[in-house]
Amino acid sequence: MKHVIKKISMVFAVVLLTASTISAGFREIGGYVDKAEDRFVRNVWNFIKNFQSNQNVGSHSWKYTQYYWNKPYFFSGPSHVNYADKMDLVYTAGHGSGYYLETNKSISEGISFSSASPLGDLATNGDLEFLIIESCNTVVPYPDDNNYRNVWKTIFQGLHQLVGFRTLSVSDNGIPNNYAGKLKGNQGIWQAWFDAVNDERYWIFNPTLSDGAPYPGFASAVVYTSTENDRLGSYAGTDPSGKSGMKSWWQY
Amino acid sequence: MKPLNKILLATIIVAMGGIAILAFRDNKKDYRAHNPQKTLFLYELNPSVAVKTNNFPELVRRFAGNNFTELKQMQIAGGLRFTSNDPSEFYEVNEAEGHFSFSKNLGRYMGNYKPSLPEPKSAQEIAKKFLTENKLMAENPGEMQLIHSGGLRSDDENGNVIDKMVTLTYGRVLDGVPVIGRGSKIVVNVGDKGEVVGLTRNWKAFSKRNELKPSEVKAEAEMQREFEAQVIQQFGKGTKPEIKRSYMVYFDNGGKFLQPVMAYETNIRLDKAGEIKEFPYLGIIEAMRTPREKLNLTGVDAVGQRKINGSNPDSKTQSLDKED
Numbered sequence: 001m002k003h004v005i006k007k008i009s010m011v012f013a014v015v016l017l018t019a020s021t022i023s024a025g026f027r028e029i030g031g032y033v034d035k036a037e038d039r040f041v042r043n044v045w046n047f048i049k050n051f052q053s054n055q056n057v058g059s060h061s062w063k064y065t066q067y068y069w070n071k072p073y074f075f076s077g078p079s080h081v082n083y084a085d086k087m088d089l090v091y092t093a094g095h096g097s098g099y100y101l102e103t104n105k106s107i108s109e110g111i112s113f114s115s116a117s118p119l120g121d122l123a124t125n126g127d128l129e130f131l132i133i134e135s136c137n138t139v140v141p142y143p144d145d146n147n148y149r150n151v152w153k154t155i156f157q158g159l160h161q162l163v164g165f166r167t168l169s170v171s172d173n174g175i176p177n178n179y180a181g182k183l184k185g186n187q188g189i190w191q192a193w194f195d196a197v198n199d200e201r202y203w204i205f206n207p208t209l210s211d212g213a214p215y216p217g218f219a220s221a222v223v224y225t226s227t228e229n230d231r232l233g234s235y236a237g238t239d240p241s242g243k244s245g246m247k248s249w250w251q252y
Numbered sequence: 253m254k255p256l257n258k259i260l261l262a263t264i265i266v267a268m269g270g271i272a273i274l275a276f277r278d279n280k281k282d283y284r285a286h287n288p289q290k291t292l293f294l295y296e297l298n299p300s301v302a303v304k305t306n307n308f309p310e311l312v313r314r315f316a317g318n319n320f321t322e323l324k325q326m327q328i329a330g331g332l333r334f335t336s337n338d339p340s341e342f343y344e345v346n347e348a349e350g351h352f353s354f355s356k357n358l359g360r361y362m363g364n365y366k367p368s369l370p371e372p373k374s375a376q377e378i379a380k381k382f383l384t385e386n387k388l389m390a391e392n393p394g395e396m397q398l399i400h401s402g403g404l405r406s407d408d409e410n411g412n413v414i415d416k417m418v419t420l421t422y423g424r425v426l427d428g429v430p431v432i433g434r435g436s437k438i439v440v441n442v443g444d445k446g447e448v449v450g451l452t453r454n455w456k457a458f459s460k461r462n463e464l465k466p467s468e469v470k471a472e473a474e475m476q477r478e479f480e481a482q483v484i485q486q487f488g489k490g491t492k493p494e495i496k497r498s499y500m501v502y503f504d505n506g507g508k509f510l511q512p513v514m515a516y517e518t519n520i521r522l523d524k525a526g527e528i529k530e531f532p533y534l535g536i537i538e539a540m541r542t543p544r545e546k547l548n549l550t551g552v553d554a555v556g557q558r559k560i561n562g563s564n565p566d567s568k569t570q571s572l573d574k575e576d
Contacts, residue, residue, distance in 0.1 A: 195355070
């Protein structure tokens with residue numbers, strides 16, 4: 001009898017240990033591509049290819065598990081919990097405008113984040129912590145719309161950080177690969193993005209872009225005061241939501 | 253024929269001749285029309301760079317100060333990286349690419365902290381002094397040119413804008429020709445009371461340069477045809493780019509050479525309904541008939557393309573990882 005109890009205890013301990021490891025350790029990355037020019041394939045692939053096998057960063061292990069042509073239902077409606085909100089980090093690239101990301105050029109399909117589903121652990125069956133959007137203008141911060149909190153609060157239900165560009169952006173360069181390397185080095189999520197964008201800046205035409213921004217554009221991020229130090233290796237345990245504590249960072 | 257008609261006919265013939273000559277000249281126009289120096293070179297870069305793997309730890313000690321003992325060292329692709337408990341702090345070197353970068357601990361810059369920042373002019377003096385004192389200045393400072401003076405800002409809950417940092421970006425200009433690409437740049441972040449809190453140095457001096465013969469460089473019309481083909485390949489048949497400007501520049505891909513490329517600043521317009529109607533596109537065409545390093549700027553990674561083509565997001569049971 002003692003022998004049986006010992007065996008059951010051991011199995012129970014192993015199950016508990018495995019469960020806690022999965023819950024604390026494994027993190028999923030999704031890569032979603034605008035079905036347009038093949039540069040968007042390059043943008044997303046050059047990021048997620050750095051996570052083809054488990055990458056241990058701090059106390060977490062990161063790997064990409066989804067790599068798809070983007071669809072609006074990844075972010076909106078009941079299916080979004082199987083896509084963006086099943087991931088812990090999403091890297092997506094495409095054409096964009098303020099609060100908007102294109103998903104398919106030929107049929108003019110896209111996501112309007114002002115009416116997308118709530119994202120993050122606080123939404124039903126949600127999970128997403130970090131959303132990186134490589135596109136023109138999508139990630140609107142304070143100076144471009146002082147009402148930005150009222151728009152972004154729709155999707156922030158446990159989402160920790162949103163990172164992208166506030167201006168036109170020119171992609172197809174070293175940003176995604178460089179950014180992935182910095183994240184694997186456990187640098188902060190938005191801090192690494194801003195550095196990767198600065199690393200690509202060069203002069204060619206003055207200004208390079210028609211909105212006055214120099215190549216490759218100006219980075220922006222929407223975060224919370226409680227999550228602005230998040231990185232892949234460790235991030236805030238308490239999930240934020242709504243407008244309270246929300247702030248933005250931007251380059252100029 | 254009346255004298256008036258004769259004059260008219262002569263005028264038409266002269267005008268047509270002029271147009272033909274202009275058209276011929278335009279067809280023969282080569283890269284020199286876009287190059288202030290009128291001469292192009294292939295620059296060979298010196299593999300001996302300012303920050304090497306063996307003098308890197310000494311620099312880290314200098315910049316990290318008391319934090320040095322708490323840093324963790326890790327191997328990264330092509331180099332070394334030190335990280336710390338602060339998410340902003342890191343020190344990184346990749347000797348082969350001439351890359352060195354760091355960010356000091358910026359923990360106190362988070363939240364509503366308002367640093368006392370220098371004026372942009374003073375920040376430039378501070379940056380140059382820092383680069384000189386730490387032997388991080390470009391080997392030939394005359395090649396360095398300030399290309400952007402900006403910075404980092406955030407807002408607080410009351411709608412106040414807080415200036416957190418001044419960011420200065422220095423690019424490279426060789427005989428009036430700018431250098432583009434991920435190399436040939438120095439970025440300096442200046443923070444509270446003029447402290448240099450971050451730096452990226454992607455820079456290699458050149459060891460020699462060889463003048464290119466006109467026969468080694470494509471004609472302008474040839475490069476434009478290549479660019480138009482690239483646009484069709486990228487955006488589909490019927491797409492016509494609006495070329496706003498074009499310029500002959502050098503490209504630094506972090507490799508062994510600086511080589512000339514023609515850059516096209518364009519707007520792509522889409523003739524269809526939808527949210528996105530136009531966007532910028534920077535086209536880059538290798539100028540040398542036989543480039544010393546293939547830039548491969550628009551090549552699609554075969555694995556990345558195959559995987560995305562093979563994926564079917566509507567099938568929830570399909571996992572990309574099981575495909576390979």
